[in-house]
Amino acid sequence: xxxxxGGGGGDGGGERIHRYPFDDGALLAALTAWSADTRxxxxxxxxxxxxxxxxxxxxxATWLGVLVDLAExxxxxxxxxxxxxxxxxxxxxxxxxxxLAHAGGTTLIALAHVRSVRxxxxxxxxxxxxxxxxxxxxxxxLAALAAERDPVAVxxxxxxxxxxxxVAVGADVVTLRSRSRPxxxxxxxxxxxxxxxxxx
Numbered sequence: 001x002x003x004x005x006g007g008g009g010g011d012g013g014g015e016r017i018h019r020y021p022f023d024d025g026a027l028l029a030a031l032t033a034w035s036a037d038t039r040x041x042x043x044x045x046x047x048x049x050x051x052x053x054x055x056x057x058x059x060x061a062t063w064l065g066v067l068v069d070l071a072e073x074x075x076x077x078x079x080x081x082x083x084x085x086x087x088x089x090x091x092x093x094x095x096x097x098x099x100l101a102h103a104g105g106t107t108l109i110a111l112a113h114v115r116s117v118r119x120x121x122x123x124x125x126x127x128x129x130x131x132x133x134x135x136x137x138x139x140x141x142l143a144a145l146a147a148e149r150d151p152v153a154v155x156x157x158x159x160x161x162x163x164x165x166x167v168a169v170g171a172d173v174v175t176l177r178s179r180s181r182p183x184x185x186x187x188x189x190x191x192x193x194x195x196x197x198x199x200x
Contacts, residue, residue: 066125
């Protein structure tokens with residue numbers, strides 16, 4: 001039996017040959033379009049999932065979690081305090097303090113006096129419930145500075161600034177000594193300390 005397209009024999013006159021409806025160029029174009037469409041759908045699905053995860057993280061955000069996330073990014077921030085602000089790179093967060101690095105050194109900031117933190121990051125901090133990485137408290141950090149006998153500037157939560165040598169940190173009081181004789185001592189309630197930074 002000769003091959004043919006069924007001419008002259010009708011449906012029963014020979015085996016019908018079914019040709020693939022695409023030529024090589026059309027098939028390649030169809031496969032390329034299908035592949036691009038698949039990649040597009042996968043990209044949309046990935047973006048949707050990423051957006052959902054980000055939204056979920058933000059809904060579970062905590063204050064400390066946001067600060068820890070910003071510190072891990074090394075974000076440049078401006079910390080709003082009562083009547084003033086402090087700027088620098090957020091490099092550490094503890095249970096009751098955060099640490100800013102700047103051209104003048106470092107500044108310890110009591111979280112109890114922080115009113116806001118503004119970050120220049122393009123994406124918001126996730127801020128999920130996480131432990132602070134810095135396992136030191138504000139009194140412990142101040143006590144370490146007192147051991148060095150370095151001059152410091154201490155700002156107070158209610159306003160004002162004190163300068164002197166940090167010489168002692170008690171259970172709830174900080175002692176500053178004047179930098180020149182005759183020496184005088186100033187006693188500050190620990191709860192009133194908003195920031196402490198090196199003083200030239």
